[in-house]
Amino acid sequence: MIAPLRTLALTCAVALALTACKKEEQQAPPPPEVGVIEAKPQTLPLQRELVGRLSPFRSADVRARVPGVLLKRVYQEGSDVKEGQVLFLIDPAPLRAALNASQxxxxxxxxxxxxxxxxxxxxxxLAPQAYVSKSDLDAAEATERTAAxxxxxxxxSLASARINLGYAEVRSPISGRAGKQQVTEGALVxxxxxxLLTTVDQLDPLxxxxxxxxxxLTQMRAAQAKGALALSGDGKSTVQVKLADGTVYDQPGTLDFxxxxxxxxxxxxxLRAVLPNPQQILLPGAFVSFQATLGERNNAYLVPLxxxxxxxxxxxxxxxxxxxxxxxxxVKSEGQQGSNWLVSGGLDAGDQVIVAGVQKVKEGEPAxxxxxNPAAGNGNGQAPAGAAPAGAAPAAAAKPDAAAAPADAASATSDAAPAAEPNKQ
Known part of the structure; x- marks a missing residue:
């Protein structure tokens, strides 16, 4: 009678122990730790990465305006010339003869x-004394008017002849850089x-x-009308050109059209922007990439990529x-600025935006x-490899006991082995 009671008690004890183990296994793990930033509204420049083509500020075709033989090119090709400077000479003899004829x-x-x-x-x-007829008087006055x-x-005609003689000296209409000669000397122009004799381009500005x-563009103007977008402090949009070697050109441009x-x-x-070019580093016709600051975005947020x-x-x-x-x-993003996205809608001030550990969380679950901290570990806000994560100290403390258990078992086995050998015999 006592043996069945002992068996029943032992069975209950084992069942209670198994139930306790299951409860420990079913306990929920601690919520994952994530790195967050606080969303703060700011007034940020609205920038765009664009590509454009450079063109001269002014470009003038130098043409022969009177017929004649081209005698000489006076300027040096590819050099800078001033407005009114003589570039070509046309044979003036026929034009001077026409001037003399006009004189x-x-x-x-x-x-x-x-x-x-x-x-x-x-x-x-003589008309009052009736010495001439009325018709003769009218004819004399008509001849006078015709002669005048x-x-x-x-x-x-004389003025036109003087102008044509002046065109024998072909002058530059603007200041700039004169191009290649299009017609050689001795040609009839x-x-x-x-x-067309040559072209003069003004290279400063471009x-x-x-x-x-x-x-x-429609979205930008709508945002400006609502007050979400404003022009920069000076009321003008600017562009910053990047050179071929990746450096930034030191002269900012201004949007003008x-x-x-x-x-x-x-x-x-x-659209068009005016770009200063005092050292004439940039040349017309080239494609350039540039960053255009088209205004200021109000109540915007910067969120890491x-x-x-x-x-x-x-x-x-x-x-x-x-x-x-x-x-x-x-959220609604308005483009990239450095290592951040410019977010113009969808966030509220004070939101705790998850930056590091996004892959560890799910919507609706605690975190x-x-x-x-961007400088921690590999730069994504996570702890360096090998560092104990937050809340893992108890598990780390339990590792020595777990490691010691095999050693104790091994020693117990070694102690028990000699005692077992006589039985084997």
Whole structure:
């Protein structure tokens, strides 16, 4: 009777022990620790990485405006010239002869006008005594007026001849850098058409021509109307060009033109900026990449790159709420600034945005928030390899006991082995 009772008690004890072990196994693990930053609204520059093409500030074609034989090129190709500087010489002999002919025509017209005026004055003095008829007086006065008009016509022809003679010296219309000679000496120029001789480009400043999609430009203007976007402090948008070697050009440019129409072929709007080029490092025709500061974004947030996730619905971040649980927030980003995303919508001031440990948490589950330290470990806010994570001290303390257990078992086995050998025999 006693033996069954002992067996029953032993069975109950074993069952209680197994139940206690299961409860320990079913205990939930501690919430994962994540690195977070506090979302703080800021006024940040709205910047875009764009590509544009350089063009001269002014470009003038130097052409032969009168017919003649090109005698000489006066300037050096590729050199800087001043406005009004002589670049080419055209044979002036035919033009000078035309000027002399115009002068002779003017002298003849002036002599005819003087004779006509004298005849008209004589007729007007005799008319009161009826010594000349009314028709003769009218004819004399008409001849006088015609002679005066002929003088004016001859004067205009003389002025035109002087202008054409001046065109024999082809001058630069603007200051800038003169290009390659297009016509050699001895060629007949200006015969039937206006011959291109060379081109002069003004290289300081330069234009940066680029384009933006109409959707992006419309969104920017809508944000500006709502007060979410404002111009920079001086009221102008600026551009900062990057050179081919990766360095930043030391002269910032200023946006000065925005087209009012959309290119139907590309769906983009043309824009232009003025870029100083005092040392003439940049040359027209080259493509350049630049950072355009198009205004200031109000109530924006900077979020590290690794904190922003994307899926089929768009960009989102995970935050630790006031209840200690992870929540998702869909956000709207306005582009990258350095190692951060500029977020313009979806966040609230004070949100604890998860930066490190995003892969360890799930939406709706608890998480332990700690300030994110970019310098810790590998730069993602996690502890270095081999360091004990927070809350792991008890487990670390239990390791020596676990390690000692095999040693005790081994010693017990070694002690028991000799005693077992006589039995084997």
């Amino acid at each position: 002779a025509e003017l002298a003849s017209a002036q002599a005819t006008a003087a004779n006509a005026k004298a005849a008209a004055n004589r007729a007007r003095s 008009a002929a003088v004016q016509q001859a004067q205009a 200006g015969q039937g058409d206006v011959t 234009y940066v021509n680029f384009s933006m999609s109409v959707d992006e 925005s087209s009012t129409t959309v290119d139907p072929a590309t769906g983009a709007v043309s 690794q904190a922003l996730q994307r899926d089929t619905t768009g960009g989102y971040v995970l935050v630790v709420g006031k209840d200690g649980k992870v929540a998702r927030k869909n 332990k928030a700690a300030p994110w």
